Amino acid sequence: MSFLNPLFLFGLAAASIPILIHLFTRKRPREVAFPSLEFLAEVNRSEIRRLRLRQWLLLLLRTLAIAALALAMSRPALRGTSGLGGGGSTTVVALIDQSGSMGATTAGGTLFAEARRAVESVLATLGPADELLLVPYDEGPHPASARPLADAGRLRAAVQGLTVTARATDHTRALEFAARALGESHALNRELFWLSDFQASGFAQGAAGLMQAPEGPWGRSRVYVMPLSPGSRANVGLTDASLAPTEDGNALSIAGIAHGAKAGDLSVEVRDLEANAELGRGYLAIPQDGEASTLLPLARMPARGGVAIIPDDALALDNRRVFAAGPAGAARVLVREDGPATPVRLALEAGAPASGLEVTAVDAAALVTRIASADVVVLDDLPRLGPIEEQAVLDFYRGGGGILVVLGSKADPGFWNGSLLAELGVGSLGAVEPAAAGAAWRLKRAVAGHAVLAGFPARPGEPLSTATFHGVRAMSARAGKATTRVLLEYDRAHPALIESPHALVFAAVLDPGASDFAVSGAFLPLLHQCAKVLARGTAAGSLVPGERYRAPAGTATWRIEDEEGHEVPSELVAAGGATRLTSAPLERPGLYRVLQDGALRNTFAVNPAPQESDLAAVPEAELLRAFPAGRAQVLRPGADLSRRVREARYGRELWSWFLIAALALLVAEMTLARSGMGGRMAEPDAA
């Protein structure tokens, strides 16, 4: 017998209350003068044994009644469903991992197919009063129904309809969801079946960290950990495939990673997705348990996009990586500058078109005419804008276009503070401040984990590069505005790169006499990532499954298609005065096309997250340790799964019996007490 609310067992201490009351509340009897004690003494002598027996019996009944009540509240229950008719109901939460790694192959197919069969075995254990909540999960839980279902037919259909996704894994979120679902159940038995490959990268702490289950009713639930192992955990995956600028033509930057695989040369084939023609072939020298990258020359630049393919291994998902190419695959950047080419334009133009940026330098007149087709406008250290181009830029920004404003030594604070900076709400521009003699500023990182700064090793507070600034453009960031934040700074009083919705303001004097930042290694990637983030929302070469495509979008008919030409749901979302095209979460890896009024506007790639390539699992012992002792056990799919699960369930809850016993004891106590009160209650005899 077990107790479902064992804390109430402390209530057994209350059983001592009648004894304590008996001992400590005995009143001092009052004295009564009486003519003769002869009869009293005689009756008392004969009655005293019975009286004492009755008193002790009453005390015992009261103590037992309270004890039975405490036991009833602690919900005692018997295990096993055979002996007592199986009156207890069961709520089952089945967490089934459908992340990309569950597509790993096994002898019988894939891990996910095994998981589906295991869930069907679990379904077979359910009785008429039982219910199950099917929760497939990857980055997050996707419950098949809002509430647990008792309809076995619907549940089987839901299980059959499950498919593996390409998304990454987050076990913790799924477990939190399961804990909540179990917590809402009032069934006698609460069970969690957790079917997964328990990929270590799916836990926040990874394989080395100590895993801890989130708060939940684990003390009243049973957890069945059902680990599924692929045929081999050795796996090699592509982590990057992006066009790279070279001096002698077109090339594809290929990166791969090996997990548990032997070192060797990995064959890589690149094909044009549209023409289905080979673009190149080569090898990637993969070390054991390590990463490698190479540049693979391409016969020609694909018109819209291509795919890099490596031979099949344990996980097919990461053996193919697509990339966007051509004009549609690049972000269109207009650079408005005065005079000769500036370091900003030169840096943005470097590597095009392989860089993914299509850069065009424009003057005031061209800006107005071409701004409608641009994704990003860069205003490069202009003293001021003419009225027409100022209005064009403001309209472009208000329409959702991305703007990068570089404010150097030429910028006129009087104009910018009253114009675009006020519109962006990022603060106000000041004068150029020289550094103290012998001193210089450095550009330091102010935030962690921003897409613009992805790949920079500096942590917040550390310099982004070794470049120095002898003079800076003073900026006072507007305090307290939630939509703006400082990404880079010279010091706390001098912000450098300020972000506002789809706009970046870079206050930097890049003249050779004032700074060497323009020739530092951080300059080019910083500007490229600024432009890409403004155009696509990410600096990465491709999106990962589950992300949404977001881009500025004017009034038109928009359509997003996947590789097979199937439409991906999308909508125009107006927020902050701008309209952006936003897709539904993108599930399938591949090359997607964005059509504006039927014409190709853009292409973008979706590739699996690199962490899904690592098939290393958390040890089973550590999984069990994450739960309260004795609450979790490893359960392997097999013939005796149903028997083991049924035997572990509580067949019957006994609290009602204990409650009845408590009531019966109380009734007995009252009856006994009233029988003793005959002398007190009854009319005196007419002796």
Add this chain to the structure above:
Amino acid sequence: MLDPAVVARLSHLDVRARFVVEGFIAGMHRSPFHGFSVEFAEHRPYMPGDPLKNLDWKVWARSDRLLIKQYTEETNLRCHLLMDLSGSMAFQSPRAALSKFAYAQSLAAALAYLMLQQQDAVGAMLFADKPISYLPARAVRSHLDELLKALGAATPQGRTKLGPALHELAERIKRRGLVVLLSDLMDVPAEVLLGLQHFRHRRHEVVVFHILDPDEVDFPYTDTATFVDMENSARLTTEPWEIARRYRQRLADWSAHYARACRENRIDYVRLDTRTPFDQALLAYLEKRSRLL
């Protein structure tokens, strides 16, 4: 209705006695006073004109001589009131207007008044574990003051020893008559009954007024209590409501035993509690007297 609660408001014993008796008589349809004489003195020869009812028929039957019975006194009956003064008689419960002693005192005074009104001779004996005072029976009206004075001065005291006291009193009363015992009979029944039989042996007629307090009978106590014996200060702590039923049964048995034994010995037994109206006791006395004369 001669309610003891009303009588209790009268402070003087003589007033109480008069109130009880006159109230009692006023409620009767026929006067109980007939003026008999019961004390035989001598015979004299029959003279024509003598009432035939005074003719001694037994002598005529034995000797064929007509003799008239003559009486020496005018009194009708010689009565002795035996009053128990033991400590237990002092008990008075909240429900009673009089203590057992005060009830017996009032009843004795009323009986004495009634008897003297009937020209009966009345004496009194007060006793506890032994005789305390004794007033011989006399029929003069002035004797009432002495009786009331003696009754009024009495207080309950000491332990009950009815048996020896009754024997001693039986020896002391030479001439046969009526003996009225007012007591709670809190003693060994066998000894009490032996004492009463002693009176019967001396050819006295006996009336026992068994006086109890209502709480003594009903035993209405509920909370745990320590009972203290009024005669020997013994203590007993108990749960009254637990033993009440058995106690009442035991008291009833005890009382029934007295009633049965008295009946067997031709003793009138009257059970009274201190709420019983006095006329019930007076009627019992008058019935007894009417049987005697």
